[in-house]
Amino acid sequence: MDYRYGFSMPEKAVFKTRKGLDEQVVNEISRIKKEPPWMTKFRLKAYRIFQKKALPGWGGDLSKINFEEIYYYLKPTFSRASSWEELPEEIKKTYDIIGVPQAEKKFLAGVSAQYESEVVYESINKKLRKLGVIFCDMDTALQKYPKIVKQYFGTLIPPHDNKFAALNSAVWSGGSFVYVPQGIKVDLPLQAYFRINAERFGQFERTLIIAEEGSDVHYIEGCTAPIYTTDSLHAAVVEIFVKKNARVRYTTVQNWSTNVYNLVTKRARAESHALMEWIDCNIGSKLTMKYPSVYLYGEGARGEVLSIAFAGRNQLQDAGAKMLHFAPNTSSRIVSKSISKDGGRTSYRGLVQVMPGAKNSSVYVSCDALIIDEKSRSDTYPYMKIKESETEIQHEATVEKLGDEKLFYLMARGLKKVDAEGLLVNGFIEPVAREIPLEYSIELNRLINLEMSGSVG
């Protein structure tokens, strides 16, 4: 047990670093994890960058985040103070309505159902391992595959990229490591749905995916239910390397509780004729700032970001995408669907940059906003920096209101108002939702229906 490394409680050990952050805390995290010296150095350097970096000047209000009030490393065991009963009312209600079994409820409250997920995880792992595929948590990867990790870690999103990338680099814990060897196509998605270790290690997970030449993998993260974290800050970093002719699809279906600042840096590097697809669905959180990006480095590389954002009361979803074209014949496609309700606010913020020489590239951007009521709001910030004249660009943006006529039409057919609203909203996101595996899209539909019926929050 880890209690010998520090603070411990009677019987069931809980380890956490003390509140706030300094070099000692960073050192402590690295020491507990028995990391190689290079990682300790990397963390410390990142911490110094974090201290110097200013908060982002766009998006939502981040000034209320008190970095001194946060526990940066927290390892709860089953005696974690938050029992099922202690979960916020809205999360409990959601689970009750969705009908997650009691075992899973306990599990999310930090009770040790994690062994069951380890078993499932291992059995998948065995099949994949034969093919040379690696799928494990990031801490394990650092211990078992230090060479590969060192080669890629922090190279696509260096600590100085932004304040929260620096913070993550300093205190990261958990996350997934995926390595797919040359030519291997992983048929079934890798699911981080039951990946509880990463959760209990805190909110600063770090994911690294490497898809070698001609390989193919689909990774799905998060749950469709709120992921409960005691702290209110989630700052993950995801780096993906898509080699020549490889394809990576990364699907996120996330529903955070509404006290979470969700500030995530996600980036992929696509080599020639590679395809990177981000499918990003954000329902919960207090504030999300997330712009999955694809750096199209190789000729003929393709990048896609399909996203859905839902903002309810007191929520701001500042989400979008970044596509950087560095090579000829590259193409990018951004499809964004946002919904705001009960005074919620959604913003599409996107950057598409075509570098000189990236000839014959094509860019497609489509952002649609659906505003449910008068109190809600939606904004669009599409930035295009096109430095190459031989580029084909298509940009479409629509803002619509949930029409009274459509509602009446459905109600006249016998649908209750909430069902009618849910059907229309789900219809609105359908072009993106259909890209998500069925079980997740069903959950997504149900969550949206829950949000629409106002039975949550």
Next chain:
Amino acid sequence: MLKLQSLSVSINGKQILHKIDFEFAKGKIYAIMGPNGSGKSTLAYTIMGHPTYKLAKNSKIFYNGQEITPLPANERAEKGIFLSYQTPLSLAGVKVNQLLQLALSGKKDPLFIRRQALKIAKQLRINEDLLNRSLNEGASGGERKKMEVLQAAVLDKELMIFDEIDTGVDVDALKSIAAYLRRFQKDKAYIIITHYNRILHYLKPHFVVIMDKGKIVRVGDRQLAKQVEKSGYGEMGS
């Protein structure tokens, strides 16, 4: 079956219907005719409970003896009323099967609904693709009208109002719609709002109701429709 009592209706303060008293009976087909702006569609929407249409204080609507005036549209549908749109809306990302399943959830098995929709689609010569596409998106006027009839058939209500089911529809489609409606007419009441006599050749009304300036000005049998065809509404005035 459906009783309108002193029905006065206004939109944005402008009165459209004036003290209409009428009763529609089970097993009968009614044709409502009248010039543009006479209040035919307003009457249809009002029966269905559209919130834009405001009823005067003492206006009442009864369905099978129960007052439904304060009920929202879905509860009126629940009681047995169906309205087929003059201009059916298109709904992005919404398939007709989803709509039907939600409308009938808890009442009919989803698989049964799906099968029935397919069966009726065949009878109405609706292309099967339309069932799996966004409702009415990119569909022609005729296809949209047939989709309305398909919904009417699956939802199987007692009182069905068809607002200009015959406009934008070719003869073949009109025939298949009329034939379909005829078959199930016995226990139902149909209210056919129309400009033309055309559909009335295929679907013979028991009563022809002429509206003008927000009032019912004449009620007669099928001969009345023929008379309208011959000499217009000019002579109908109360």
